[in-house]
Amino acid sequence: MMGVSVGLLSTMNHNLAYNLSWRTVTDRALISSNSIRGQLGHSLLSSIKYAYKVDQRDSRIRPTRGYAYLFSSQVGGLAPESKDARYIRQELDLRVALPLGVLNGALNAGVAAGIIHPLARGSTGSISPLSEQFYLGGNRSLMCRLGGPSSLLGFEKRGLGTDLRSSTPENSENVASTSPELSARGGDIAVTAFADLSFDIPLKPLRELGIHGHAFVSAGNLAKLTEPDLRKFPLAEFLQTFRSSAGFGVVVPTRLFRIEVNYCHILKQFDYDLGKAGIQFNFSSP
Numbered sequence: 001m002m003g004v005s006v007g008l009l010s011t012m013n014h015n016l017a018y019n020l021s022w023r024t025v026t027d028r029a030l031i032s033s034n035s036i037r038g039q040l041g042h043s044l045l046s047s048i049k050y051a052y053k054v055d056q057r058d059s060r061i062r063p064t065r066g067y068a069y070l071f072s073s074q075v076g077g078l079a080p081e082s083k084d085a086r087y088i089r090q091e092l093d094l095r096v097a098l099p100l101g102v103l104n105g106a107l108n109a110g111v112a113a114g115i116i117h118p119l120a121r122g123s124t125g126s127i128s129p130l131s132e133q134f135y136l137g138g139n140r141s142l143m144c145r146l147g148g149p150s151s152l153l154g155f156e157k158r159g160l161g162t163d164l165r166s167s168t169p170e171n172s173e174n175v176a177s178t179s180p181e182l183s184a185r186g187g188d189i190a191v192t193a194f195a196d197l198s199f200d201i202p203l204k205p206l207r208e209l210g211i212h213g214h215a216f217v218s219a220g221n222l223a224k225l226t227e228p229d230l231r232k233f234p235l236a237e238f239l240q241t242f243r244s245s246a247g248f249g250v251v252v253p254t255r256l257f258r259i260e261v262n263y264c265h266i267l268k269q270f271d272y273d274l275g276k277a278g279i280q281f282n283f284s285s286p
Contacts, residue, residue: 005019016050018048021131045077047075047077061143086119092148096108107196114134115189116188135186136149138156139153144258149220154276160221192219213251221241257283260282
């Protein structure tokens with residue numbers, strides 16, 4: 001995907017931008033459904049996005065007190081003769097940091113949610129654009145990014161709900177030529193949550209460098225919206241199928257980014273998820 005973004009308004013709390021991107025979706029492995037095939041090929045994706053952000057935390061690398069939140073709303077499918085129906089995508093991200101008073105410890109917690117909903121039916125019905133759907137997974141730090149649901153430690157990038165048809169031996173030669181959106185099950189609605197306990201390591205050389213330890217737990221889920229009426233959304237099933245992970249690690253903060261060396265343990269996953277316990281390395285910018 002190639003594109004440009006033009007800032008229309010930018011202040012301390014407000015941001016308004018127009019985005020124009022050229023997207024190519026391929027499916028040489030022939031794994032997509034009939035409804036998705038309408039989005040294959042080249043298309044022009046045009047959207048306008050507004051975001052309101054407040055960040056009152058004392059640090060973006062290692063917050064020990066304060067709060068932050070972000071709300072964004074994006075209207076897409078504005079390009080003439082677009083393959084995609086017009087849609088609205090909304091995201092909410094809430095964070096809070098509470099000092100504990102022992103070993104410079106702090107408890108950080110956050111919850112993020114997002115929803116994408118078609119405004120009108122297009123040539124592909126009510127199917128939302130693949131590139132704008134939500135995908136969960138990846139080793140991005142739980143602490144740094146403020147911008148909606150995405151990170152879920154212990155799961156590979158786009159590893160939540162991966163379509164196993166794209167990893168079968170008979171399709172292995174063609175998977176490299178298939179767009180990544182087709183080998184993962186994106187969602188029209190997504191929710192993630194986390195809690196992170198940070199603390200100083202009782203060694204003076206490490207404290208002076210800001211190197212500290214942390215323990216965390218994270219959870220998340222995504223789903224398709226098959227009905228335009230949100231009251232028909234199967235909320236109970238959605239809550240019961242949350243995936244989760246927990247772990248601990250060492251954090252090396254720098255001025256530019258945050259380095260984490262974590263051990264992750266998968267608490268809950270399904271057969272079609274790409275989750276794996278073990279040592280993971282994270283490099284995240286604030």
